[in-house]
Amino acid sequence: MEQTLIGLLENNVKKHWDSDSLSDYQGETLKGKQIATQIAKLHILFEEMGIQRGDKIALCGRNTSNWCVCFLGIITYGAVAVPILHEFKPEQIHNIVNHSDARILFAGDIVWKVLDGEQMTQLEGVIQMNDYSIPFSRNEALIKFNSTLDDTFAKKYPKGMTTSDVDYTPEDDENKVALINYTSGTTSSSKGVLLPYRAIVSNIVFGFDNLTLYKSDNIVSMLPLAHMYGLLYEFLFEFCSGAHVWFLTRVPSPKIIFQAFAELKPRLIVAVPLIIEKVMKTKVMPQLQTPKMKILLHLPIINHFIKKKIRAKLVEAFGGKFFEIIVGGAGFNQDVEKVLRMIRFPYSVGYGMTECAPLVCYTVWDKFVAGSCGQPVDRMQVRILSRDPENVVGEIIVKGDNVMLGYYKNEEATRQALDEQGWLHTGDLGIIDSRGNLFIRGRSKNMILGPSGQNIYPEEIEEKLNMYPLVAESIISQGKDLKLKALVHPDTDAAKKQDLTDADVEKAIEEYRVNINQELPAYSQIASVTIHAEEFEKTPKRSIKRFLYQDSF
Numbered sequence: 001m002e003q004t005l006i007g008l009l010e011n012n013v014k015k016h017w018d019s020d021s022l023s024d025y026q027g028e029t030l031k032g033k034q035i036a037t038q039i040a041k042l043h044i045l046f047e048e049m050g051i052q053r054g055d056k057i058a059l060c061g062r063n064t065s066n067w068c069v070c071f072l073g074i075i076t077y078g079a080v081a082v083p084i085l086h087e088f089k090p091e092q093i094h095n096i097v098n099h100s101d102a103r104i105l106f107a108g109d110i111v112w113k114v115l116d117g118e119q120m121t122q123l124e125g126v127i128q129m130n131d132y133s134i135p136f137s138r139n140e141a142l143i144k145f146n147s148t149l150d151d152t153f154a155k156k157y158p159k160g161m162t163t164s165d166v167d168y169t170p171e172d173d174e175n176k177v178a179l180i181n182y183t184s185g186t187t188s189s190s191k192g193v194l195l196p197y198r199a200i201v202s203n204i205v206f207g208f209d210n211l212t213l214y215k216s217d218n219i220v221s222m223l224p225l226a227h228m229y230g231l232l233y234e235f236l237f238e239f240c241s242g243a244h245v246w247f248l249t250r251v252p253s254p255k256i257i258f259q260a261f262a263e264l265k266p267r268l269i270v271a272v273p274l275i276i277e278k279v280m281k282t283k284v285m286p287q288l289q290t291p292k293m294k295i296l297l298h299l300p301i302i303n304h305f306i307k308k309k310i311r312a313k314l315v316e317a318f319g320g321k322f323f324e325i326i327v328g329g330a331g332f333n334q335d336v337e338k339v340l341r342m343i344r345f346p347y348s349v350g351y352g353m354t355e356c357a358p359l360v361c362y363t364v365w366d367k368f369v370a371g372s373c374g375q376p377v378d379r380m381q382v383r384i385l386s387r388d389p390e391n392v393v394g395e396i397i398v399k400g401d402n403v404m405l406g407y408y409k410n411e412e413a414t415r416q417a418l419d420e421q422g423w424l425h426t427g428d429l430g431i432i433d434s435r436g437n438l439f440i441r442g443r444s445k446n447m448i449l450g451p452s453g454q455n456i457y458p459e460e461i462e463e464k465l466n467m468y469p470l471v472a473e474s475i476i477s478q479g480k481d482l483k484l485k486a487l488v489h490p491d492t493d494a495a496k497k498q499d500l501t502d503a504d505v506e507k508a509i510e511e512y513r514v515n516i517n518q519e520l521p522a523y524s525q526i527a528s529v530t531i532h533a534e535e536f537e538k539t540p541k542r543s544i545k546r547f548l549y550q551d552s553f
Contacts, residue, residue: 022065042073053078060084061108076168081179083226174198192408199357202401207237217267222252228358261319311343372437483527
């Protein structure tokens with residue numbers, strides 16, 4: 001690849017100097033020249049603090065334009081960015097800041113309210129993203145210099161900034177660390193993933209080659225920027241393409257998301273399955289499951305008309321202007337997929353992980369094979385550790401430019417993940433067909449061994465359970481008696497609409513269990529269901545943190 005990350009960022013700032021680039025939804029908008037000015041001020045501050053190339057600087061806050069400016073300031077300076085999910089608990093944030101050796105923390109105003117600077121022992125100071133104020137500092141020079149920053153900037157750029165002043169020092173080695181991204185800890189405690197410049201650039205270039213965006217295109221950013229999926233494909237790729245990125249700046253509820261879609265009409269939508277499944281489950285599936293509709297769908301001419309009408313309604317719900325919705329981060333419900341394929345809805349399911357920054361597999365929607373998660377992306381290889389990769393499930397291993405360097409300060413975990421040939425052992429299970437389409441079957445750590453040695457994939461059973469109207473989400477696991485049990489969080493909104501009591505809900509969910517068991521072989525049937533009143537705690541990809549609930553079975 002001829003492109004460099006710093007070169008791409010510098011080029012976009014110059015190219016879109018007078019164009020709207022980053023916006024907070026229903027808030028302020030930044031053009032290229034405003035972004036360049038803020039980056040220049042950050043660079044001056046870093047220089048005065050003695051920040052060196054390779055030093056760590058952390059960010060923790062909700063998605064905003066200022067979050068992105070801080071990130072760009074760090075990367076273009078040559079420091080290592082450490083994005084931290086703002087939804088982590090204070091203790092987790094403290095631990096990550098300490099573990100990463102961060103010298104500075106950029107914090108959102110809401111995040112900073114729950115943090116304690118004294119708990120972050122190596123930190124020299126905290127800078128609030130919204131106004132660049134300094135609520136905590138161990139560095140007197142930081143406080144003193146910040147108060148004179150505007151004057152210093154004016155002396156350096158007496159006529160203001162021009163495009164000729166934007167000259168960022170490029171990385172001298174594509175294998176150097178660009179950022180450390182801490183995993184969400186779905187199956188264990190978080191680890192700091194060392195991502196080199198080459199992995200970031202490889203993902204961006206893949207976007208250039210396969211997902212064309214233009215200057216006038218709007219993008220709605222709703223995934224956490226502190227997670228690689230959101231960082232790469234709702235910010236960096238779009239920013240380098242010159243598209244206009246809008247940040248919701250708040251908890252992305254379905255109401256806010258679809259309000260933004262209707263107003264902004266995004267050209268590309270990147271989402272987790274939950275968003276699409278929510279729409280399908282509430283607005284589409286109930287209509288398709290009526291006796292009358294089932295009959296009509298078998299009548300040739302009427303069948304075509306109904307499918308076209310459903311497709312139009314669904315496309316309009318997402319703004320009506322997108323060329324594709326890319327789904328990733330978790331498994332997609334097969335019943336929902338069947339309907340989407342039936343109406344030729346433009347969606348595709350990808351596969352990735354933090355350790356690959358994030359892409360491993362993807363195929364454009366009109367070539368996408370239902371049930372799969374696409375084919376290996378450019379500069380990546382995928383293999384299945386199985387005697388028969390097309391038919392016998394095995395661990396998925398990957399290799400290529402997108403792969404991490406290892407885990408920060410964790411040689412043992414690095415050795416377990418990366419073998420001597422450079423293959424990353426994902427811990428995911430799957431098969432791959434003759435055309436290279438990858439089919440995920442679950443995580444090796446989630447797989448349950450049946451009474452006679454059968455492999456049981458809990459995700460497949462959960463998928464069936466979650467399609468019932470009163471089920472919001474569920475976890476299937478093996479109890480101490482070796483029987484399969486379900487932990488179910490009910491859909492309280494659906495229950496309220498029907499005026500159902502807790503007893504009514506429990507009775508209905510027990511009926512669901514009986515119905516599902518009729519579809520399952522004896523060794524994978526659900527023995528019992530326990531109601532879980534609260535929503536399950538999730539990772540940034542909206543995957544349930546299963547390990548937190550093992551004592552419930």
